[in-house]
Structures are given as C-alpha cells and as structure tokens.
Amino acid sequence: GAVVSQHPSRVICKSGTSVKIECRSLDFQATTMFWYRQFPKQSLMLMATSNEGSKATYEQGVEKDKFLINHASLTLSTLTVTSAHPEDSSFYICSARDTGPGEQFFGPGTRLTVL
Amino acid sequence: AQKVTQAQTEISVVEKEDVTLDCVYETRDTTYYLFWYKQPPSGELVFLIRRNSFDEQNEISGRYSWNFQKSTSSFNFTITASQVVDSAVYFCALSEYTSGSRLTFGEGTQLTVNP
Numbered sequence: 001g002a003v004v005s006q007h008p009s010r011v012i013c014k015s016g017t018s019v020k021i022e023c024r025s026l027d028f029q030a031t032t033m034f035w036y037r038q039f040p041k042q043s044l045m046l047m048a049t050s051n052e053g054s055k056a057t058y059e060q061g062v063e064k065d066k067f068l069i070n071h072a073s074l075t076l077s078t079l080t081v082t083s084a085h086p087e088d089s090s091f092y093i094c095s096a097r098d099t100g101p102g103e104q105f106f107g108p109g110t111r112l113t114v115l
Numbered sequence: 116a117q118k119v120t121q122a123q124t125e126i127s128v129v130e131k132e133d134v135t136l137d138c139v140y141e142t143r144d145t146t147y148y149l150f151w152y153k154q155p156p157s158g159e160l161v162f163l164i165r166r167n168s169f170d171e172q173n174e175i176s177g178r179y180s181w182n183f184q185k186s187t188s189s190f191n192f193t194i195t196a197s198q199v200v201d202s203a204v205y206f207c208a209l210s211e212y213t214s215g216s217r218l219t220f221g222e223g224t225q226l227t228v229n230p
Contacts, residue, residue, distance in 0.1 A: 043220045097216050106160040
C-alpha cells in the first residue's frame with residue numbers, strides 16, 4: 001500500500017518557538033494532503049486541506065497565521081506551528097490522497113509537546 | 116453536514132469474546148464512503164476497511180466483519196474471538212464524495228481485551 005511519512009515523530013520545544021512538521025508521500029503523488037490534530041483521548045479533527053501549488057483551506061476555528069501550511073510539491077507538505085504555546089501540544093497527523101476518490105493514506109503522526 | 120456517532124466510549128471484554136462496535140452516520144449525499152480505522156497506543160492509524168454507499172454487502176475479513184445498513188445509517192464492526200492485540204481505539208469515519216475526501220471521524224471507541 002501507499003506510504004506516508006512524517007518527520008519528526010516527536011518534538012519538544014519551548015513556548016514561543018516555531019516548529020515545522022513534514023509530511024511526505026513516498027511512493028505516490030499526492031495532489032491533496034490533509035492535516036489533523038488529536039488531543040489526548042479525543043478524536044481526530046481536520047485542521048486544513050492543502051492542494052499542491054495553492055493555498056490551504058482551513059477549517060473553521062483554525063488560525064491560518066498560526067498553523068502555516070505549505071504544499072510545494074506533489075510529495076511534500078509542511079505544517080509550521082508558529083509561536084507555539086502549551087495549548088498547542090497535541091498529536092498532529094497528516095494524510096495524503098492520490099487521484100482515487102475517498103482514499104487517504106495516513107502518516108504515523110508527530111507528537112508535539114510545548115513546555 | 117456530515118456527522119459520525121460512536122456511542123460506545125469504552126468497551127472491555129475478556130479474550131475470545133465477540134464484540135461489536137457501533138457506528139451511526141449522517142449525511143445528505145447519496146455518494147459517500149465509510150471507513151474503520153484502528154489506532155493502537157503507538158498512535159499510528161491502521162486502515163481496516165472502506166465501503167462506498169452503493170455497496171451494502173456485508174464483509175468478512177478473518178475475525179473482522181462489517182455490517183452496513185443504509186436503512187439505519189449504521190456501519191457496525193464486529194470482532195470475533197477477540198484477542199489482547201485487538202486492544203486499541205477504533206474510529207469510524209465518513210467522507211462525502213462532494214467534500215473532496217474530507218474525513219469526519221467519530222469520537223472513537225476504546226476497546227480493551229483482557230486475558
């Protein structure tokens with residue numbers, strides 16, 4: 001099956017710093033990538049949808065200036081959490097879609113801890 | 116708007132018992148996809164099944180089976196002869212064809228299988 005990687009898998013940072021998370025589709029071209037956030041013992045919530053070469057579409061309530069998404073190529077999307085605060089600590093998961101409808105492949109997730 | 120409800124927050128069974136996880140969904144689209152994912156403690160989502168709205172046939176895969184009933188908007192998941200390794204959080208999810216593969220997840224069911 002299709003493989004999606006995320007880097008880093010775990011990051012701890014100080015409050016006020018920015019953190020970049022990479023999501024790569026390893027063996028297919030992803031025209032669309034999705035970013036989810038999952039707080040402990042909660043479900044996955046879609047943050048934004050990113051299409052290669054265009055601006056990301058953010059879900060209601062997600063600050064686009066705080067969560068910067070770049071989808072510069074068909075195999076790479078990045079999420080940058082700017083000026084991170086402890087309340088941004090969460091599990092961030094990306095997924096990638098190829099040309100098939102309804103088919104998403106998930107990365108292993110990145111656990112962010114902001115001190 | 117699409118919505119997924121997993122009413123069972125936690126289920127605890129003893130090994131070898133059968134267990135059914137419930138999933139009820141809401142959608143206005145006639146074309147949609149339903150999914151089940153497993154999330155072990157590591158956090159990585161494991162894809163289990165995808166069903167499209169035009170295929171109501173039940174499916175069996177080893178100890179797993181799924182019952183899709185459009186009349187009740189349900190897509191229930193049964194594990195037969197449960198094992199300790201089945202312990203995880205299970206998510207049901209819905210994607211409407213018109214939503215561009217955006218997934219809406221249910222709240223998840225924590226399944227604990229005790230030896």
